[in-house]
Amino acid sequence: MKKFWALFFWFWPIVALWVCFAAPGRNWWFPSPPKSTLGHQIDGLFYLILIIVALTFVGTEAALGYVMWRGATKDASSKAWFSHGSHKLEIIWTIVPAFVLVFISLTQLDVLADIRVLSKFPDEAKKGALAEVTARQFEWRIRYPKPGTMLMTDPQPGDLYFVNELHVPAAVPTMVNLRTQDVQHAFFAPKLRVKQDAVPGLVIPLWFEIEEAGEYELLCAELCGWGHYKMKARIVADSPKGVSDYLTRLEAEQNEDGVAEAPAGEESAEE
Amino acid sequence: MSKALRLRSLVLTSALALSAGCSDFDSAFVYSERTTNLMPEAQDGFEDAPGVKRLVDDKFGNPQQLKAWLKLPVDFGGSSATVGEIVADAGGAKVKLVAVEGVTLPESAKSLQFVSGAAAGQSVGITAWDAKTGEATLASLPEAAPVAGDACSVDGGEVLKQGRVLYMRHCSHCHGSSGDGNGPTAQYLNPRPRDYRNGVFKFTSTNDLSKVSRDDITRVLKYGIPGTYMPSFLLMEDSEIHAIVEYVRFLSIRGEYELKLVAELTGDYSVKALESRQEKRSEIVDELKKFLKEDMPGAATGAGDELAEQWTAANTEEARIIPSVPRVPDTEESRRKGRELYLSKTLNCADCHGIDGAGNGPQTMAFEDKAHPITGVKYSEPGLHDAWGNLNQPRNLQTGIFRGGRRPIDLFCRIHAGIKGSAMPSFKNTAHEDIWHIVNYVLSIQFESEPGSAGVAAAATPAPAAGAE
Numbered sequence: 001m002k003k004f005w006a007l008f009f010w011f012w013p014i015v016a017l018w019v020c021f022a023a024p025g026r027n028w029w030f031p032s033p034p035k036s037t038l039g040h041q042i043d044g045l046f047y048l049i050l051i052i053v054a055l056t057f058v059g060t061e062a063a064l065g066y067v068m069w070r071g072a073t074k075d076a077s078s079k080a081w082f083s084h085g086s087h088k089l090e091i092i093w094t095i096v097p098a099f100v101l102v103f104i105s106l107t108q109l110d111v112l113a114d115i116r117v118l119s120k121f122p123d124e125a126k127k128g129a130l131a132e133v134t135a136r137q138f139e140w141r142i143r144y145p146k147p148g149t150m151l152m153t154d155p156q157p158g159d160l161y162f163v164n165e166l167h168v169p170a171a172v173p174t175m176v177n178l179r180t181q182d183v184q185h186a187f188f189a190p191k192l193r194v195k196q197d198a199v200p201g202l203v204i205p206l207w208f209e210i211e212e213a214g215e216y217e218l219l220c221a222e223l224c225g226w227g228h229y230k231m232k233a234r235i236v237a238d239s240p241k242g243v244s245d246y247l248t249r250l251e252a253e254q255n256e257d258g259v260a261e262a263p264a265g266e267e268s269a270e271e
Numbered sequence: 272m273s274k275a276l277r278l279r280s281l282v283l284t285s286a287l288a289l290s291a292g293c294s295d296f297d298s299a300f301v302y303s304e305r306t307t308n309l310m311p312e313a314q315d316g317f318e319d320a321p322g323v324k325r326l327v328d329d330k331f332g333n334p335q336q337l338k339a340w341l342k343l344p345v346d347f348g349g350s351s352a353t354v355g356e357i358v359a360d361a362g363g364a365k366v367k368l369v370a371v372e373g374v375t376l377p378e379s380a381k382s383l384q385f386v387s388g389a390a391a392g393q394s395v396g397i398t399a400w401d402a403k404t405g406e407a408t409l410a411s412l413p414e415a416a417p418v419a420g421d422a423c424s425v426d427g428g429e430v431l432k433q434g435r436v437l438y439m440r441h442c443s444h445c446h447g448s449s450g451d452g453n454g455p456t457a458q459y460l461n462p463r464p465r466d467y468r469n470g471v472f473k474f475t476s477t478n479d480l481s482k483v484s485r486d487d488i489t490r491v492l493k494y495g496i497p498g499t500y501m502p503s504f505l506l507m508e509d510s511e512i513h514a515i516v517e518y519v520r521f522l523s524i525r526g527e528y529e530l531k532l533v534a535e536l537t538g539d540y541s542v543k544a545l546e547s548r549q550e551k552r553s554e555i556v557d558e559l560k561k562f563l564k565e566d567m568p569g570a571a572t573g574a575g576d577e578l579a580e581q582w583t584a585a586n587t588e589e590a591r592i593i594p595s596v597p598r599v600p601d602t603e604e605s606r607r608k609g610r611e612l613y614l615s616k617t618l619n620c621a622d623c624h625g626i627d628g629a630g631n632g633p634q635t636m637a638f639e640d641k642a643h644p645i646t647g648v649k650y651s652e653p654g655l656h657d658a659w660g661n662l663n664q665p666r667n668l669q670t671g672i673f674r675g676g677r678r679p680i681d682l683f684c685r686i687h688a689g690i691k692g693s694a695m696p697s698f699k700n701t702a703h704e705d706i707w708h709i710v711n712y713v714l715s716i717q718f719e720s721e722p723g724s725a726g727v728a729a730a731a732t733p734a735p736a737a738g739a740e
């Protein structure tokens with residue numbers, strides 16, 4: 001029975017390693033490879049941490065199993081060795097993890113700066129926000145500036161509005177301003193690996209560069225109320241021309257006055 | 272639907288949908304309080320003279336077993352056909368169907384509903400289907416066997432059934448399974464979710480006296496109602512939106528039909544009316560029985576016809592509001608005119624919306640001379656009320672949030688037709704050009720530095736992009 005426990009603790013690191021290697025092939029992994037430039041860096045950090053954690057887990061479990069195996073096979077009359085109070089051991093297990101943590105925090109600094117620090121945003125994104133994305137229970141309200149103008153913090157005459165669909169240019173670093181009308185929400189685009197909380201009272205600039213045109217899911221990743229699960233929208237990445245055409249169409253639609261295009265000069269009051 | 276199918280109804284059992292794993296709800300349509308305020312005999316009727324409840328159920332069924340009253344302008348789904356010949360064989364029955372003129376039979380088919388003949392109202396599963404020849408192998412032949420020439424519908428009611436499943440999943444927790452606006456989350460919301468049962472919708476593109484159009488409901492579904500809890504369902508497939516829109520129409524018409532039937536009875540046979548009647552109860556019951564037997568069937572048919580006509584008419588061009596002049600250019604001059612009209616004695620928008628548009632005009636502080644539509648009790652709180660008996664605050668126009676949409680045509684319709692069911696009246700007699708001036712003014716209120724400054728753009732602060740951090 002004592003040996004059982006040693007085998008038990010040796011069994012789990014094997015399972016963990018198997019899961020690490022088998023997961024991608026079984027579709028237990030990310031929804032897709034990263035589709036934004038920052039996504040590659042974020043995945044890099046993820047894998048780095050995964051490797052450190054996996055090695056630590058395998059190492060500690062192997063040691064634990066070894067100690068138990070020794071205990072199980074040792075003759076019952078031999079004396080135990082008490083490690084309690086050993087300064088040497090304590091120093092080792094404080095310093096080693098401390099180094100690991102410092103290493104991780106230093107390594108991620110660059111990525112964090114790329115994501116968060118305005119002065120490090122790509123020039124293209126720094127030019128101005130494409131749109132304002134306002135989260136509210138339970139939808140995403142989008143405001144674009146009137147084509148040809150800059151986005152302002154307060155709504156301006158001519159601003160264009162839409163809901164649950166954000167059009168952005170592909171292959172161009174793009175900034176949006178994130179805010180919330182009520183509680184905390186989080187802007188989460190899984191395939192882009194973009195995740196940012198929306199905090200009441202703050203306007204949070206957020207940038208990403210989507211690599212290929214296409215449609216990407218936008219979800220809320222902050223439990224924001226009973227309708228949280230519904231808070232789903234779509235990000236449409238298109239060519240820059242596609243986006244400006246879209247905005248032109250949106251502008252025309254928003255100025256719709258319900259009078260059908262009449263043949264020149266004619267009053268268009270159809271019956 | 273072909274003429275042969277009119278005036279008949281067909282039962283859509285949900286057996287198929289249920290066996291496909293959609294049994295996540297088990298619900299009933301609840302009757303209006305106006306129905307339950309009738310004397311019990313009027314609600315339940317007599318064996319040979321149905322009361323309100325049975326009359327409604329006969330035409331609409333319940334969520335598990337919906338009925339399609341084919342007279343109504345609701346797309347229940349299905350392709351109309353007639354039975355060509357019947358080939359009975361050992362393993363079931365084979366029928367050959369002939370599509371009604373102008374209809375093409377679908378590529379795949381799950382069920383067949385008989386609309387006329389001995390088997391009318393019955394639904395059978397289709398086990399094998401050949402769209403080219405119209406040959407359908409049926410799971411079983413109805414006991415009262417159909418004969419050649421009977422009208423039927425392939426996959427009849429599929430749209431309505433899909434609508435019900437989607438509605439139960441996405442809408443019923445707010446709007447209630449019967450569309451009474453009383454789902455479990457409703458009590459936490461202001462404004463309350465729409466109660467569809469009086470057939471009144473606020474944000475329509477139709478004239479003040481017309482019903483809502485399909486396009487209007489579709490718009491509300493896609494874009495939501497900003498400033499309220501009605502969310503946007505933009506990500507739904509068009510076919511799903513279509514199915515839900517038809518289901519909402521179905522629920523609305525059901526509710527209205529019920530109200531129309533109750534209206535026939537409420538004067539003489541409500542619990543309240545009984546209190547003031549001198550006759551013996553048995554005499555009243557006899558009188559009621561006679562009424563239900565002789566007059567009610569005609570009234571019910573009339574109510575159905577009227578509803579069919581109104582809900583059809585709402586989708587026609589005649590019902591739509593089309594401004595006779597295009598939008599007047601949005602100049603300072605036009606906004607000033609708009610503001611003058613806004614404040615004028617004749618239109619007096621300010622009486623409700625306030626001089627500066629903040630939604631706090633004198634009428635919001637006055638007691639209304641109106642009673643709650645169901646309880647009949649005068650309101651004890653000051654302010655305006657809507658057709659559902661809820662407090663109805665005039666919109667604060669300074670927020671720039673327009674629930675019915677912010678396109679100029681949206682606001683034109685709001686002013687032209689009013690907001691149906693709400694306290695906001697129709698201004699249809701106002702010249703269209705003047706309405707455009709008002710629209711221009713209303714759209715500028717948000718940007719006014721002070722009331723009447725004709726919308727000089729608010730001091731603009733650039734978004735934090737450039738400056739912050």
Ligand SMILES: [Cu+2]
Binds near residue numbers: 136184223228231
């Ligand atoms: Cu949220």
